[in-house]
Amino acid sequence: MTNDKTKKDTKFPPAQAAKASTLVDYQPGSVVSREIIKKATGRVVLFAFDEEEGLSEHTSPFDALVQILEGEAEITIAGKPNRVGEGELILMPANQPHALRALKRFKMILTMIRS
Numbered sequence: 001m002t003n004d005k006t007k008k009d010t011k012f013p014p015a016q017a018a019k020a021s022t023l024v025d026y027q028p029g030s031v032v033s034r035e036i037i038k039k040a041t042g043r044v045v046l047f048a049f050d051e052e053e054g055l056s057e058h059t060s061p062f063d064a065l066v067q068i069l070e071g072e073a074e075i076t077i078a079g080k081p082n083r084v085g086e087g088e089l090i091l092m093p094a095n096q097p098h099a100l101r102a103l104k105r106f107k108m109i110l111t112m113i114r115s
Contacts, residue, residue, distance in 0.1 A: 011036050021069045021107050024048045031055065042113040049073070049108075054101035064092040064112045071106025075099070 011034065012018055024034045024046040031053050037044040042062075049071075057076070066075060072085045078096045083103065092098045 011038075020046060020109055024107060026050055026105055026107075029053065036109075041115055042111065045110045045112075047108050047110060049100070049102040049106050051102050051105045053105075055099060057097045057099040059095055059097050060092070060112065061094055062112050062114050063094050064098075064110055066090050066092065066100075067109045067111075069107040069109065072103045073106045073108065074101045074103055076101075 012023060023036070024032055026032065026048045028050055030050055032048040034046045035043060036046055066073075066084065067089050068084050068086055070086050072083065075082050075084050075090055075092070075098065077090075077092055077098045082090055084090050086106075
């Protein structure tokens with residue numbers, strides 16, 4: 001049995017397999033996000049970036065792990081650009097400026113742990 005809090009914190013059916021890349025769709029000229037899990041201790045968010053779209057430089061007080069599901073991104077961390085492709089991971093350390101840009105349209109999972 002699932003309690004109401006679990007339903008609120010999880011944004012897709014629990015105890016069922018799901019292909020991550022199908023849970024978020026591309027939109028022309030846009031960045032689309034879908035929060036999958038939100039808890040006090042962290043979040044998991046899926047993103048779909050259309051080609052040449054991105055997120056401008058910003059910082060986060062927590063480490064963030066990015067996993068590329070498909071496509072290719074340039075992820076700049078503390079001024080250093082990194083080409084990250086399908087199946088690859090990159091850790092964006094807490095309090096370091098980072099930015100993302102789609103070299104090709106891409107989908108990613110962002111996992112942020114707050115502790």
